[in-house]
Amino acid sequence: MDTSEPEDPGLVDALVQSSFVVIAALSSLAAAHDLSLTQLRVLAILRDRRLRMAGLAGYLGLERSTLSGLVDRAEKRGLLERAPSADDGRAIEVFLAPGGRELADRITVEAGAALAPLTAALAPGDRARLTGLLGSMLEPGARPR
Amino acid sequence: MDTSEPEDPGLVDALVQSSFVVIAALSSLAAAHDLSLTQLRVLAILRDRRLRMAGLAGYLGLERSTLSGLVDRAEKRGLLERAPSADDGRAIEVFLAPGGRELADRITVEAGAALAPLTAALAPGDRARLTGLLGSMLEPGARPR
DNA sequence: TATTGTTATACTCTATAACTATA
DNA sequence: TATAGTTATAGAGTATAACAATA
Numbered sequence: 001m002d003t004s005e006p007e008d009p010g011l012v013d014a015l016v017q018s019s020f021v022v023i024a025a026l027s028s029l030a031a032a033h034d035l036s037l038t039q040l041r042v043l044a045i046l047r048d049r050r051l052r053m054a055g056l057a058g059y060l061g062l063e064r065s066t067l068s069g070l071v072d073r074a075e076k077r078g079l080l081e082r083a084p085s086a087d088d089g090r091a092i093e094v095f096l097a098p099g100g101r102e103l104a105d106r107i108t109v110e111a112g113a114a115l116a117p118l119t120a121a122l123a124p125g126d127r128a129r130l131t132g133l134l135g136s137m138l139e140p141g142a143r144p145r
Numbered sequence: 146m147d148t149s150e151p152e153d154p155g156l157v158d159a160l161v162q163s164s165f166v167v168i169a170a171l172s173s174l175a176a177a178h179d180l181s182l183t184q185l186r187v188l189a190i191l192r193d194r195r196l197r198m199a200g201l202a203g204y205l206g207l208e209r210s211t212l213s214g215l216v217d218r219a220e221k222r223g224l225l226e227r228a229p230s231a232d233d234g235r236a237i238e239v240f241l242a243p244g245g246r247e248l249a250d251r252i253t254v255e256a257g258a259a260l261a262p263l264t265a266a267l268a269p270g271d272r273a274r275l276t277g278l279l280g281s282m283l284e285p286g287a288r289p290r
Numbered sequence: 291t292a293t294t295g296t297t298a299t300a301c302t303c304t305a306t307a308a309c310t311a312t313a
Numbered sequence: 314t315a316t317a318g319t320t321a322t323a324g325a326g327t328a329t330a331a332c333a334a335t336a
Contacts, residue, residue: 016277019167025289090294134159144170235317
């Protein structure tokens with residue numbers, strides 16, 4: 001018996017469809033600021049963290065070599081900064097430059113507005129219910145892979 | 146007053162996070178079959194449709210020129226086929242080749258399995274509730290942009 | 291020896307612009 | 314003229330492999 005079979009194809013479809021809609025909205029928001037979706041994620045991740053290159057790569061699920069170019073470009077645009085780690089002579093820490101922080105804040109607001117057409121489709125009680133259900137679905141240990 | 150402000154930042158966060166988790170699972174499923182996420186979407190879209198290049202580009206939100214290369218590669222792999230349209234001498238129709246249909250079916254099953262860790266985190270009643278809430282959120286007219 | 295980050299290389303994805311063929 | 318698709322070109326994103334510096 002394959003216990004990993006889905007019990008509710010309708011839910012899978014709904015999750016996949018809504019995810020594509022949300023990601024498309026975020027991609028278009030990123031594009032409006034001349035960012036890739038990955039760069040937008042970097043800004044969001046570094047909003048309250050300072051990470052080494054390898055740590056950032058881990059968050060994004062990318063190779064370290066990929067981050068080098070990505071951070072290069074963002075650094076040239078004044079969004080990110082690099083600084084050698086005090087603890088480890090090999091490591092480089094990445095964090096938001098002033099311009100990056102400003103943009104990250106702006107994008108946070110705009111993301112809410114971009115998704116408002118979706119969230120506004122629900123009654124207030126349903127919004128809270130949806131938040132709760134997504135929250136329990138994402139609880140530690142429930143992630144795929 | 147800015148009426149496009151989000152009324153529930155918690156919901157926005159939950160939607161964004163869950164969407165990234167779902168898309169990451171699908172990307173990794175695509176990668177396991179040597180497909181890009183876009184190619185996986187093409188297989189899903191063409192599963193019950195035959196579209197012109199321009200129509201497919203529209204579904205994906207991509208330029209026609211982008212589709213040319215993408216379909217080229219998938220065609221060489223035996224996943225898609227092209228045929229001139231009977232109605233319009235300029236148009237080319239794209240549809241699943243036998244290999245593409247087989248792969249699309251397999252991927253549909255595997256997507257359910259890949260997301261099972263998420264869906265299984267919910268009680269059956271909650272799964273139905275979540276399906277319903279996502280469904281009403283996606284109702285026509287609610288899409289961003 | 292192992293790890294951190296970078297560089298070199300290659301391929302895919304994507305867009306813009308120019309082109310051909312058809313409408 | 315306008316539309317469908319392709320090609321040429323260019324840039325970003327990504328990975329693998331090889332490398333230098335540090336641990």
